[in-house]
Amino acid sequence: MQTINTDNIRTEFSTSADENIRSMKKQIRIEENFDILTREIIIGGKKAGFFFIDGFVQEDMIEKLMQFFYSLKPEDLSDVDSFLEKGMPYTEVNKITKQSDALTAFFSGVTVCFIDGFSECLSLDCRTYPMRSVTEPWKDKVLRGSRDGFVETLVLNAALLRRRIRDPQLSLELMGVGTRSRSDVAVCYMEDKVDKKLLDSIKRRIQAIRVEALTMNIESLAECLYEHKWINPFPKFKYSERPDTAAAAVLDGNIVIMVDNSPAVMIVPTSIFDIIEEADDYNFAPVIGTYLRISRFLLTLVTMLLTPTWLLLIDNPQWLPEWMMFITVSDEITVPVFFQLLLLELSIDGLKLAAVNTPTLLSTPLSVVAGIVVGEYAVSSGWFNAESMLYMAVVSVGTYSQASFEMGYAMKFMRIILLCLTAAFNLAGYIAGILLIAATIAFNRTMTGCSYIYPLIPFDKKMLKRKLLRVRLPHGNEK
Template identity: 40%
Template sequence: MTISGDIVKVDKKADVNVDWISKELGIGESFDVVRRNITFAGRKATLFYIDGLVKDDIMTYLLISFSRLEREALAPDAFFKLYKQYLSYIEVEALDDLHKAVDKILCGGVVMIVDGFERVILIDVRKYPARMPEESDLERVVRGSRDNFVETLLFNTNLLRRRIRDPKLRTEILQVGSRSKTDVAVVYIKDIANPRLVDTIKERIKAIKMDGLPMAEKSLEEFIGPGSFWNPFPRVRYTERPDVAAAHLLEGHVLVMVDTSPSVMILPATLFHHLQHAEEFRQAPLIGTFLRTVRFLGVAISVFLPPLWLLVSLQPELLPPGLSWIGPKKLGAIPLVWQFILAELGIDLMRMAAIHTPTALATALGLIAAVLIGDIAVAVGFFNPEVILYMAIAAVGIFSTPSYELGMANTLVRIAMLIGVGLFRLPGLVAVTLGTFLLLLTTKSFGLPYLWPLIPFNGSALKDIFVRPPVPLQKLRPRALHPLDVDRQPYPEPARKPLPRETTKKKEKEKEKRIWPQFIEDEDDNYEE
């Protein structure tokens, strides 16, 4: 056995290789790591695999095939005959490094060591535990596909291949984590995506030095995500829908998939990407525009309505004379600022409780939240009724935000505004609003400004943000992504000039004579209008 750095060369003596792999995998210590000794064609061989991660029927068929081989069948050039002629399976690979062999075994492959061979044979018969694709709870649509991403990486790439049958679609596999060796796929369309963007993403993934990624895509995002760790606004967009992922690929975005997670990262992403939903494109353009407008208003109201109401309640002189009816009719036992803070914390507690509550008890939880907490708190005078009303409206706006991450960021902004108004009134609201705007202005997602196309301004792209464009009018890809191919719809060829009617009729008559000569008189006819 030859050891050179991190490479352990395969020895010609099978026992040396078997002992090294057995020690590395802990044969006899781990019950699910299996070593199987066999003999075929007069040669000793050993199989290593993980129990439960291989396809039993295929391995049984291969073992039966090996048992029928005679000694003369592998002479001469025994390795190449076995590898190319008698190993009747489509996914096989020859390895000369035992470290790579161990990695492949832990991924679910079967490694076969044959005495006298200076290479081992990898048989890829992986069978991961997987669930069938089903609709995501976070991105439901009235009409549309229900086959969402699952926790198995190969299934997810197949869902994309089904929608984009382009030979330029690339799914490059990388491994992250010195111990977990998590599979990460970088997906893009080669002649559309910006090569610099693709290289930047791959370089950041390769530069990760960590023992593992237990939280899958979220751990990976914190490594490759640009900007400060403490910026609450998401710089990548998550989706569990293959149609959404395919649409972004065709625009020039890059996808990052992590094995064991159904959430796919879309890079780069702006603030307005987090406000789009697949339902808008499953309806007519006018209806989609209406849905988008309502969603934008709901998100804006959820952020600004409670702080503005608190401001005019604390400073009634800011209201015009006609709106003097706005404000609390009576104050509760707790100051208004603390009422909003406690109500905000109560809503977040209810949201967390709903996640951990079994489905059968969800109705009971709703009754507790609505009746026992809300109504009784108002009845005993702890809370003002308007506070409960406006916080409920804000909660609806947060739940209508398509991106869960953006909804949580907006919640933090609203809390900061409430605290600013409670401490400094109008200057506090202005300061928090300007601070949030400056944070958004300086945020970038892989070089793309977070407020694009508002800042820097792009009129046509901004119009498509607020008005859902019809699909036939989507002729160009977003230029901010710097795609290699800007045109989504190739220009049609110029229409051919039609032949004169007389010439056309003569050609039709000649064709009839060739096909039906017995029914056409052979004479000169005058073809007139």
Template identity: 40%
Template sequence: MEQITKYYQQNVDYFNTTLGVGRSCDVVSRDLHIAGRKARIWLIDGYGKDDVIERMSAFWLTIPQANVEKVADMKTFVERFVTFSEVDVSKTTQEIVTGVLLGKTLLLVEGVYGAATIDAKDYPSRGVGEPSDGKVLRGSHDGFVEAMVPNMALLRRRIRDPHLTMESMQVGSRSHSDLVLCYLDDKVDTKILADLRTKLQSIEAQSLSMGQESVAESIRHKQWYNPFPKIRYTERPDTAAACVMEGRIVLMVDNSPSVMLLPTSFFDFVQEANDFYFPPLVGSYLRLLRMAVFAISLFITPVWYLLVKEAGRLPVYLAFLAEPEATTLGLFWQLMIVEFLVDVLKLASLNTPDALNGSFAMLGTLILGDFAVQAEWLSVEVLVYMAFVSVASFAQPSFEMGYAFKLLRLVMLALIAVADVWGFAAGLTVIAVLLATNRPIVGQGYLYPLIPFDKKAMGRLLVRRPISKDNT
């Protein structure tokens, strides 16, 4: 990397050009005189803490000339005259420019070799309100935001242990996005940590334009055909803190309000924060209910379609499942169309202004309800089963797992339409193969603690146990 020179004006010209002074309206610079010497500061408008910078500048302007006469190195200058606690000294141009673009204030002083980057920044951010996709009836109601420092503070507040480590790194040859690995250095699996660190350091990308998703796509195994998620996300600090206490790693990505929990297995998705804010018996019931809903949401429409596909196949004791009435569209196409229409309504609701949400809901009800039934496009039974599937998809907090189940449900419906019972068996085989061959980013395996089998971990997964000194 290129080093700065010992000539003050040369350095000033370089940073003026590189940072875009006069070219970018948000790059602010100002000349000062410190103890009879020329000095200049650079910062990004909107990042700097004006009151802190003003107090430091006022102090520098009062320094007697005699106190600076023998100071020739920036490290010595910082030790004597920079009162702010977070300050670095650098002589590398790329490191200095990156620091300014991250929000630090750059200081150069004539006759003093080196540059000081003062971390007096304040990123614009929203409040730490409760995330919309992880609400609880009991417990804390705060959530992660898009800035790193508040997110780290939310974890520090919950884990006041000197072993809690926040390891930072930067990714992206142009964006230099910040990443932070959070873990307990006396509980984390060092092999998993080293493996994850190597994967992150080997990322070759100019920028992380999509935040954590860009990181995930860069480090996960290329299995495009496997819909099962390899990473669990959360916007809840209490969930992240609990995972850290278990010896896991929390990966934070700048500009992302959710964090990545690693390693991740399939069974992690059946747990939720609400399980731990109720007594163990109630928590165990909620967890088992969630597991049952998982399975039902995947199999209910394929199994029902298989049973009513041919007249007379439905057993008498299952008569309550109801065979559909004859309609213009075939049963298979009804199920597929409603599956797609539910997703269309979800996408449309994201772009609907709040003032029109009521009208949009009414319109969707009319299209998918009375009108479709009266026109004999859809049967009432199809709407009932698909309504249950849609509600069940919100019983677990992972959108990625919900869409994995949806894609597999569509595959099973198509296989049953083609090969009937053999198609259903093929669908079960496809699901088993995808689960068995899914390769997690790091860790023991995607089906852990079932494969490899861990009796103690499996018990904790199925039953919510009381909190003890060994069970956090």
């Protein structure tokens, strides 16, 4: 855990329990905080003071410990080592020699204890955090496979990962970030598979972060770790709320970063193929998994290119063969198609925001109203043509074919730029837009500086086959 470096905090503890208790009460401002509890008792003829945070402490465990402490004799408290050996039945207990470390542990939910004659503080990790159940994530839905998901408690997330990888090479290093929040950050990797240079680089970057708090948890950490400009919209990291995806990434030699209070984990390094790939591809036979993966790739391309390509073709109907004339607009166009598509792009985002902020009981009626009433009357009133509504509906459905929010909005931004260039410069603009999208993807860099389109550049035939097709790997080491 990260320690507190505050000038007005005394470095060492006194051997007097009264002095340590008074100092602790002053530092934690006990009079101004209703949820901070203290208990002063006599154990083995010596005064002891305990400090708890209500809501973090397991009351039944503390009650059992207190009953045991009352039975101690003076010889059990001759020194701190003797006390830990004979007078402390609990396993998760540590000695703390610095007051700053004691404050950090205390505000993390650990119970701290001062005993007269001991120049150390004892920390009893019998905390518990408010948490929800490890149910299936609402965004990362599972077709077949485990239906548990990460939650906001770091210890429980580590247990979900450890449950899947029962290997001594699995390492979960804990660090602290934020001078005020002191958020716990865990770096998870396989010791015998991870890229040591990448691992050292990530740990140095985390340790070098100087912020007050990770306000938005995993996203705040991502912005602190990635030092380059964020003008490129394509995601630099892969996020997942599924323990099976995280475990597979770790077994592949990747690094998984967890942040306390965040149900999502960050996977690095990440290429565009990693972001589009999903664990469900491996929950089915290779043929079905390959079909699902290729379908996802094709839908990603369709989502980005469908409406700009359609706009180009209806602006140049002479290019269309007779059998494709049905794609042109059949009714009268009152609003230019280009503006129709831009308005529909904005409207879809408006519906998304409305769905997020609508109570669950009303979300279905809202969808019905938006889909039937708004859509029907928008066409009949002349604002939109039926063809524009159709193609934007296909684009909206295609956006949800992959789980990454960041990738969905990156494709949306690229689609709008391509639409604008096509409307302004016709075929030349369309070609320029395609080249711009290709350059944006190719020249994007991951946090590690690696190629975003690996294994295309640098070319790796074996890895490319694995990314495009769902193949069975040697030793069952599949992602």
